[in-house]
Amino acid sequence: MGAPPARRTAVARNGAAALGGRRAPRRGPASGGCAADPFRHRLHSASLARASYDIWEEDLGHHYYTLRVAQAALAEGAAWLEELGDTALARRCRDESQAVRRLLDDYWIDEGGERDDRDAARGYYRSRVLASGQPSPKALDIAVILSAIHGLGAEAAHGPADPRMQATLARLDALFDAAYPINHGRAPGRGTAMGRYAGDVYCSGGAYYFSTLGAAEFCFRAAISGDKATGDARHWLARGDAYLATVRAYTPAGGELSEQFDQNSGAQTSAKQLAWSHAAFISCVSARRIAAAACQAPRQR
Numbered sequence: 001m002g003a004p005p006a007r008r009t010a011v012a013r014n015g016a017a018a019l020g021g022r023r024a025p026r027r028g029p030a031s032g033g034c035a036a037d038p039f040r041h042r043l044h045s046a047s048l049a050r051a052s053y054d055i056w057e058e059d060l061g062h063h064y065y066t067l068r069v070a071q072a073a074l075a076e077g078a079a080w081l082e083e084l085g086d087t088a089l090a091r092r093c094r095d096e097s098q099a100v101r102r103l104l105d106d107y108w109i110d111e112g113g114e115r116d117d118r119d120a121a122r123g124y125y126r127s128r129v130l131a132s133g134q135p136s137p138k139a140l141d142i143a144v145i146l147s148a149i150h151g152l153g154a155e156a157a158h159g160p161a162d163p164r165m166q167a168t169l170a171r172l173d174a175l176f177d178a179a180y181p182i183n184h185g186r187a188p189g190r191g192t193a194m195g196r197y198a199g200d201v202y203c204s205g206g207a208y209y210f211s212t213l214g215a216a217e218f219c220f221r222a223a224i225s226g227d228k229a230t231g232d233a234r235h236w237l238a239r240g241d242a243y244l245a246t247v248r249a250y251t252p253a254g255g256e257l258s259e260q261f262d263q264n265s266g267a268q269t270s271a272k273q274l275a276w277s278h279a280a281f282i283s284c285v286s287a288r289r290i291a292a293a294a295c296q297a298p299r300q301r
Contacts, residue, residue, distance in 0.1 A: 072151030191242030216243035
């Protein structure tokens, strides 16, 4: 799994980190060298217009996750290339990022008659448009939520602070709360064990550690940007803690994290000691620490 846009995001972030917070010397349009090649490839190949396989490597089409992470990679790459002095390529990356951002808006499925008011969002972001043109039973997919944390940027739109993205999480939560027996009559304080999409038949079909941890991290990221005065931030912190409590309940004392925990019994299943599950835990806990500190910080007057 590991899509090329995710690798481009890593290039941008690692490149920015390598600058150590200092402005890079301006050395003309070739200053990025081979490090800028991923961005030139993205611009020259027009690959966003071509169908690709989704994050699960199952369906050919155009996918919200791929577009969202590509958009983030281009936006971060533009900022990095500005630091390198390659202003022409930076401008092209920024323009392309904004074009992809407009494409993402069209993935919204409005279920409440709402048009422009994102605060009144009722619906969800669909995960894909199939190459066949047929409707997909996987339209509601945790990949959309994962894109919000894997492509995290400065803009609120299409991120954890976006009410439309929050509405998408609510729909996914309701889906798996009803679908998985493990969620029925769960202990107080535990959140919903999350899967990928309705009708998943891979191994046990979920639940998945990275899905549940991804939902938790999404909530913690929402808490970081939430309104401290209204209690919105603490609301999201508590929601994230509930998802995390479910992961804790189904994690053995030794800390092993497989790919899935069975939707009926909670027993670990599918790939053992999945790196993605462990990485999702680390990222989630890191986000929680930031969120907890933000919730405790005194309000600015």
